[in-house]
Amino acid sequence: MPNPDIIILGAGAAGLSAGVELAQAGLKVTILEARDRIGGRIFTKHDPVCDAPLELGAEFIHGRPPEIWTLLRKHHIRAREAKGEQWCAQEGELCKCDCFSKVEKILEKLDDRRPDQSFLEFLQRCCLENDPKLQEAKAWARSYVTGFHAADPALISVHSLVKGSRADEKIDGDRPFRMKGGYQTLIEIFRRQLDEADVSIEVNMCAQSVRWDQAEVQVTARDEANEAFTFTAPQVLITLPLGVLQADPDDDGALRFIPELPPAKLQTLDQLAMGKVIRLNLRFRERFWENLRPSHSTKSKTLSRMQFLLSHEDWFPSWWTALPEKWPIITGWAPFHCGERLSGQSESLVVEKGLETLGKLLRIGKRELEDLLQASYTHDWQTDPFSRGAYSYVKVGGDRAQSVLAAPLNNNLFFAGEATDVSGHHGTVHGAITTGKRAAGEILKTRN
Ligand SMILES: Cc1cc2nc3c(=O)[nH]c(=O)nc-3n(C[C@H](O)[C@H](O)[C@H](O)COP(=O)(O)OP(=O)(O)OC[C@H]3O[C@@H](n4cnc5c(N)ncnc54)[C@H](O)[C@@H]3O)c2cc1C
Incomplete structure (x- = not known):
């Protein structure tokens, strides 16, 4: 040849x-x-019961990047925006929240005209007022950077975060979409x-x-x-x-x-x-959270419209559902230290920690969740010799x-x-x- x-x-x-x-x-x-x-x-598995794609790697199209949308249009492939409510765990209670706007207020203060610094240094110097709301926003901003960028806040460059935000603005990067299949x-x-x-x-x-x-x-x-x-x-x-x-x-x-x-x-x-992440997709018998009413919310409010469930939990701080699809699937996201601790562990331990966290957040016993669980999917990108981590970020300088x-x-x-x-x-x-x-x-x- x-x-x-x-x-x-x-x-x-x-x-x-x-x-x-x-x-x-x-x-x-x-x-x-x-x-x-x-x-x-990109590693999509197919869940035979729900006839749903299950992503072990990339899942969302972040905004409207032409590199992807041009192909989707040309090949007549539909993509739907992932829309729904955000719920947060605060002081042991679940409440509807708008964490991303709080985070945005902190991220707006990032400045790339000054010498580069780590995000942690920035947080330590910024917004020192003793305002509990501000301090709470800082904590969510830290979780956002460790979660979304899968990065160590003591290492990730503020300059690169500013560059990323500007790039995202041009393509509506904060709007997540999923393509059919x-x-x-x-x-x-x-x-x-x-x-x-x-x-x-x-x-x-x-x-x-x-x-x-x-x-x-x-x-x-x-x-x-x-x-x-x-x-x-x-x-x-x-x-x-x-x-x-x-x-x-x-x-x-x-x-x-x-x-x-x-x-x-x-x-x-x-x-x-390389940022570190362990993600865990859980498929349950039913969308049991549809009928849950967190104690703090009004009587009529259930978790049926829940898109994101955000917390500062140790093992799996962030979760999301498949909305707008009504599949009984929920995904746990363990970034940075959480991912590091789970990496190299058995799949059963990853599932156990996932169920433990989800049960704690939703106030459901682990046994009950185990009974509802029908299938789990995960992949360890850190120990995978052909990736050795989830995705890259820029260090200070x-x-x-x-x-x-x-x-x-x-x-x-x-x-x-x-x-x-x-x-x-x-x-x-x-x-x-x-x-x-x-x-x-x-x-x-x-x-x-
Ligand atoms: C858990 C997770 C969630 C993510 N979520 C999103 C998301 O929602 N949206 C998004 O846009 N992005 C997401 N990403 C990031 C996205 O998946 C990557 O940025 C993108 O797929 C990287 O493409 P690539 O071609 O650069 O690298 P890769 O896809 O890693 O391709 C490199 C290829 O090289 C191969 N290879 C490695 N070593 C060798 C070798 N020695 N010889 C031959 N071949 C080799 C690998 O097997 C691989 O196929 C996520 C990533 C992960 C891990």
Whole structure:
């Protein structure tokens, strides 16, 4: 078989979107993917009982990013906004709340004209008035940053948070949508486009080294039977997750660069971090919360319209339902320290801690919840050798880290993947797609 023009490492949103662009421009593309499936951190399972998609990775389209909506429109795929009520646990009681507006008031005070600082430093210096409401808003803002960004507040850069908020504003990023069939639908669109363009996708093919100091780049890889293969091409696009690039080259799934990456590139790997999350989808016999009336609310108010359930609980502080779909499914989100503690533990412990927390919040005995539970789904992205974390964030002082990581080397090594996004959309599917397109553009430019 003749060598391809380009080898892409990784078949996540970034690698697949780059593959489509390059193949449609006439290049012969081969994609090497370590897993037995494509999609990477998009990982949709199907719940047979509810006939519902269950996301183990990405779930929401954050706002109206054109990279996703253009595809949805073109392929006539419907997306629905996730709308409903927010409920918060406060002083042991559940009440309807608007935490996101409180958080917004704190985040508005972030300032990127000053030297960069961590979000924790910002919180320690800001809003010192002894106003209980303000202090409560600060606590929710901290939970938002650890939850949404899955980040350590002592590490995450305020500059990057401001950049992210500005980027989100342009696309209504605070409005969450879900596409029909789940995110797998998007992967299927890419797969069809790649098939039509005759792109070869080698799954179960884990890249181990990249030799990039010669005219042809050489990639060595192993399949699931540990058989070694060598692939060569004039150019290689690397879309592996940040966690994989940060790993020791001898670790499972990690990549060895021969010669080593230049010091500037290596330094940027330290200026970025992988956020940690364990998510847990629980499918119950029925939407039992529909009829629950938290003691503090008026008699007529039940949890039937509950979208988010937010708390400062230790194991699973945030929960959400499938609304507007009425599936009896509820998702728990354990970010940062909560995720770290659950990572590497058995699935039964993860489910147990989830039920324990949910029971405490809804005031239902764990036994009762266990009886209602029919199925659970979870995935540990931290111990997964092909992701080594959930999604990336920028550490204090890392203003330029993503663009240095994204920069091509030697006209033969190119980089994409959500961690290389420079537009404030890192850590998202649309951010990953943008980087794939950007890298494809860079490659095509070298050929004109
Ligand atoms: C729990 C969770 C929830 C999320 N929620 C959302 C959300 O609601 N909305 C949103 O927009 N984003 C969300 N994200 C983030 C989103 O999933 C990612 O930003 C995006 O999918 C990353 O795409 P990528 O192509 O950059 O990386 P990946 O999807 O990770 O693709 C990289 C590919 O490289 C492969 N690979 C790794 N090592 C090797 C190797 N040595 N050789 C060959 N292949 C290798 C991997 O298997 C993978 O397929 C979430 C992520 C997680 C984990």
